[in-house]
Amino acid sequence: MGNFDRGRRILNFSENIDYADMKEVVSVFAERYGEVGLTTLGTSILGREIPMLQLGNGRKKVIYIGAHHGMEGMTAALLLRFVNEFCELYRAGSVVDKVPIRALFEARSIYVVPMLNPDGVEYAVNGVSEDNPLRERVLSMSGGSENLRHWQANARGVDLNHNYDAGFAEYKAVERELDILGGAPSRYSGEHPESEPEVGYLCNFLRFSGDFELALSLHTQGEEIYYTSVGEGASTHERIGRYLAGLCEYRLAKPEGPAAFGGFTDWFIREFGKPSFTVECGKGTNPLPFSDFPMTYLRIRKMLFMAPMLI
Numbered sequence: 416m417g418n419f420d421r422g423r424r425i426l427n428f429s430e431n432i433d434y435a436d437m438k439e440v441v442s443v444f445a446e447r448y449g450e451v452g453l454t455t456l457g458t459s460i461l462g463r464e465i466p467m468l469q470l471g472n473g474r475k476k477v478i479y480i481g482a483h484h485g486m487e488g489m490t491a492a493l494l495l496r497f498v499n500e501f502c503e504l505y506r507a508g509s510v511v512d513k514v515p516i517r518a519l520f521e522a523r524s525i526y527v528v529p530m531l532n533p534d535g536v537e538y539a540v541n542g543v544s545e546d547n548p549l550r551e552r553v554l555s556m557s558g559g560s561e562n563l564r565h566w567q568a569n570a571r572g573v574d575l576n577h578n579y580d581a582g583f584a585e586y587k588a589v590e591r592e593l594d595i596l597g598g599a600p601s602r603y604s605g606e607h608p609e610s611e612p613e614v615g616y617l618c619n620f621l622r623f624s625g626d627f628e629l630a631l632s633l634h635t636q637g638e639e640i641y642y643t644s645v646g647e648g649a650s651t652h653e654r655i656g657r658y659l660a661g662l663c664e665y666r667l668a669k670p671e672g673p674a675a676f677g678g679f680t681d682w683f684i685r686e687f688g689k690p691s692f693t694v695e696c697g698k699g700t701n702p703l704p705f706s707d708f709p710m711t712y713l714r715i716r717k718m719l720f721m722a723p724m725l726i
Contacts, residue, residue, distance in 0.1 A: 418436050419436075421443055425496075425499055425500060425503060426443070426495070428492045428705070429705075431540055432536075432540075433488070433540040434463055434536060437491055437529055437533070437536075438464075438466070440495050440499075441453065444468065444498060444499070448502040450505065450520070451468055451469065451502060453466065453467075453468055453469075454466075454467050454469075455467065457613070458612065458616075459534045459612065459613055460534055460569055460570035460612060461534045461547070461570045463533040463534060465528065465530065465533060466528075466529065466530075467526060467528050467620075468527045469524060470520065470524070470525040471519065471521070472521065472524060473523040474524075475522070475523050475524070475726050476523070476524045476525075477523065477526070477627060477629040477631070477722060477723045478525075478528070478627055478629075478630050478631075479494055479526070479528070479633065479719065480528045480531055480617070480631070481493065481527075481528065481529045481530055481531065481633045482529065482532050482533075482535070482536050483531055483532055483575045483576040483632060483679065484532065484535065484575070484576065484601075484634065485532055485535025485538050485539040485563075485566040485567055486564060486566055486701055487567075487633075487634055487635045488536040489635055489697070489702070489705065489708060490635060490696060492705075493696060493711065493715065494633065496712050497527070497716070497719045498529075501516065501525075505517055505520055511717065514720065519723065523723040526627075528617065531575065531617065532575050532613055534569050534570035535566055535567065535568055535570070535575075538553065538563040539566045539702065540564075542562070543561065543563060547570075552572070552598065553570075556572050556598050556599055557600055565600065565701070566601075567601035567602075568601055573603055573604065573610065575613055575614050576634075576679060577677035577678065578605045578611050578614045578677055579614060579682035580608035580609065580682060581684075581685050582673075582681060585673070586604050586677045587604065589673040590603065604676075604677045618686075621683070626689075627683075627687065627689065628726035629690050629691065629722060629723070629725065630689070631691075631692055631719075632692070632694065634694065634696065635696050635702070635703050635711075636695055636696065636697045636698050636700070636703050637698060638664075638666065638696075640665050640667050640668070640694050640695070641668055641670045641675070641694075642667065642691075643669060643670070643675060643681050652684070652690040655690050655692075655725050659692060659718050662718040662721055663714045663715045663716075664714065665694070665695075675693075678693070679691070680692060680693045694718070696715055697711040697714075
C-alpha cells in the first residue's frame with residue numbers, strides 16, 4: 416500500500432488510488448466504525464466487488480456515486496475522505512455549518528458508492544495486466560498503447576455514463592456520426608441501456624430499495640454542477656442546484672449536446688422525478704494530478720455534508 420497511514424484517524428491519501436487501495440480503505444472503515452453499513456452493490460465485468468457504504472439510519476435517503484469513469488478515480492478518494500470525516504465528526508459530536516452530525520445521522524441515510532467502475536479505474540492507474548482475459552481487446556481499442564491513463568470506459572470499452580436509459584437512442588445517432596461502432600476507451604454507450612452490470616446493479620438497487628430523494632454523481636473536472644430541466648420539479652431542482660453550487664463556489668450549468676445523453680443524472684430524474692446533479696470536481700486536464708486532491712475536497716466538503724438536509 417503506502418498510499419495512506421492506517422493509524423491516522425483522518426486518512427491522508429498521498430497518490431491516486433486504485434481498486435486495491437479503495438478496498439483497503441473500506442476494510443479500515445469496517446474495522447473502525449461499527450456505525451457504518453457495508454454491503455456490495457454487485458460485481459464488475461472482471462468480477463471485482465463494488466462496495467457501498469451507508470451513513471445514518473434516517474427515512475430520507477440520498478446517494479453519492481464516484482468513478483463512473485476510469486480516469487476519474489480521484490472521485491472515489493473524495494467520497495472515502497467524506498465517509499472518514501463524517502464518522503470522526505459523528506463520534507466527536509461535532510457540527511458542520513450549524514448541523515449536528517449526530518442529528519444528521521438520525522434524520523438521513525447517505526449511501527456512498529465510491530467506485531462504480533473498478534475495472535476502468537484499474538486500467539487507468541495500473542494498465543491492463545498480462546492475465547486479463549480482455550487484454551488483446553483492450554489493446555486493440557487503445558490503438559496498441561499500454562498507456563491507459565485516459566481510459567474512461569469499463570473493462571470491455573463501454574462508457575458507463577452513456578449506458579443509462581435516458582437519451583440513449585439519441586446518443587446512438589451521435590455515435591454513428593463520430594464513427595464509434597463498438598467498444599472504445601470512451602464515449603461508446605453499449606448495445607442497449609443497462610447492458611453493463613455496473614449500471615444494471617445500480618439501477619436495480621435504486622428501483623427496488625425504496626425512494627431516494629437526491630443523487631450526486633461525482634466526476635472530474637470543471638468546477639461545475641450540472642442539472643437538467645426535465646421533470647415537473649425542474650424549478651425546485653434548479654434552486655437546490657444553485658445552493659449546492661454556492662456551497663463549493665462552482666458554476667451551475669446545464670449540459671449541452673450529447674454530453675448528457677445516456678447519463679445517470681438524467682436517468683435518475685426521469686425515473687424518479689427527484690433532483691440529481693453531476694458534480695465536476697476540480698479544474699484542469701483529466702486525469703487531474705493527485706496533488707489537487709486536498710483543495711478539491713475542501714471545495715466540495717460542505718456540499719457533501721449539507722446536500723441531505725435539502726430534501
